[in-house]
Amino acid sequence: MGRMLKKTSRGALTVMATFCLLNLISTPQHQPPAEDECGGGEQRRERQELLDKLHGRVERLPGDSLKVDLIRPSWQPWRNDHNCASYHTRFGRGLSPVLLVSMPCSGSTWLRYLLESSTGFFSGSKYNDTILYKAGFLGEYEGMEGGRTIIQRTHGASYFLADTHDLQDRYEKVDPDVPTILLLRHPAKTLISHWRLFHLAGSNKHLDDVPVSIYQSEDFHDFVSEATSLWEELASDRLLWCNRPLYVLHYEDLVANTTHHLRQLLDFLSVPVDEGRFTCVASHLDGSFKRNTTRHFDPFTEDEKVRFVNAVKRINRLLTVLGYPQLPGSSDHSD
Template identity: 30%
Template sequence: MPRRSLLLLAAAVVMLYFLIIMFMLSPLNGSKSTYYGHGYMNHFSYRQLPAVNWCKELRWRSPPAPHVVALVSYPGSGNTWLRYLLQQATGIVTGSIYMDHSLRVHGFPAENITDGSVLVVKTHEAPPIGRDKFKSAILLIRNPRDAILADFNRLHKGHIGTAPKSAFKKKSHEHKKTDWATYVSHELVGWESLHRLWLTRFAGAVHVVFYEALVQDTRAALQGILGFINHTISEADMNCAISFKEGIYRRKKKLQNFDPFTSEMYSALDEVRNRVLTMVVDYQKKHNESVRDNTVHQLSG
């Protein structure tokens, strides 16, 4: 092979390795995971994120727990932030049924680990058919308006970015409606279905956590979760977790100069939200639980 061709080949190989490294380092803008089956592309960019101040060095559960706890949520409901809080409080890594390389190199080394060596396992899917996969579940519920908007932002700007106004106005060639309107209609069905299946079809115990309650009283919400999974921590550990509760995994709320939701969207959001709230109340009554976290008011506003 001529020398010139060899040099070009070597340059191509170097460039490929460089692109792979850049992809791995892109902060919290992970690849379009398989659980997002939409025609939206993630935005990739390289930014330097501050280091995470962990309360203690992260470790694996030893010995592994005999039962695996699912951490269930609709995308955009704060799953990554709750995983971060749990890792801060306990020092134990949390797993996921997915492989998000950007999360793996930014504080979540147990991506794609789903056994008892992790504290909880992230999933956005319906309950698995196999009864032995998860013995219990933490169901994190967020107002569908905020969850759907947050995930739309993720699809355009990654885990911590915000979609530009133009993204809400774009129309597809196949439909007269905007991509945003189509997205809201489709995802609202998925939001309701996910919660209905875990509240009515899952055989194990379900601990409901409202994102809004997690924000309002992080300490109490974390204590409830740790009690549910029967994991005890010291007061010092909890205080440390609360002092670093913001971290880098919670998207900063950016005020927009427009409301992306129409009156028709709000009506649909209210109907679906109220049906899910009724399911939560029915589940808690059926299992002789008090209606926790002032349930009726958690998804309001």
């Protein structure tokens, strides 16, 4: 595949930004500043304002009454279930913008299905995937500015693996002033799925599998090095830069307790729960694009595993400081 990215100072930039954030929102317990010294009181107010903003809910903008468009095409997600066939997914009118940000192959297509079927509104995407469109994701070609989709999927700069990504490039890929769902999956699992997708084509590429041998090339290990940095960049960028409500969802948590986290997401989106529709979602959790595989293997070198551990530690620090749950199955023991 060739080199994916030029080596940059991404790590240094992330460390500097993290250091600044930690200084802003944490105060050493052994040296509490007085209200009138070094802006201690102002920093605490800024910290609380930041946390209140990030942990808020999506505010429906004027004109957004969560009404569906009955003229444009619709989709029946459960047409073969007579108890649920009457439910349709439709386009909206004047819906407030919300982003779904994730690394590729983190479960975003499955989450789109869950949100579409539980809200009754299509989701959008920046990538115009014809396969997904034909499978019923009719909002795939819709831009966020049209107000016709409940969320808009983007992978930010992590989608473009063949060019240099500096800090400004990454900043401009994702609007920090739009409410955001950040979907995180452990980097090891994400990269295995991502590399698989690189080597698949055709109408079933989102579900097909590949031989283990494709993970035994030099190109794969080059990819692991670069993509681990991209995973960390995407997560740290959203945590550091988002200026609107931010919901952090871990893929592993969504798999373990799907309906619980889906209800929490609907609350974040300020979308009332339709209990009849939600019962049908609970009966059809997998949808058409959740890959089911029981194969477990480990294609990574020891150095790559250390790289994963350190990336997860740094992101867990940011998650903890900002009041979000850490990545499941991990903990920060660096102290």
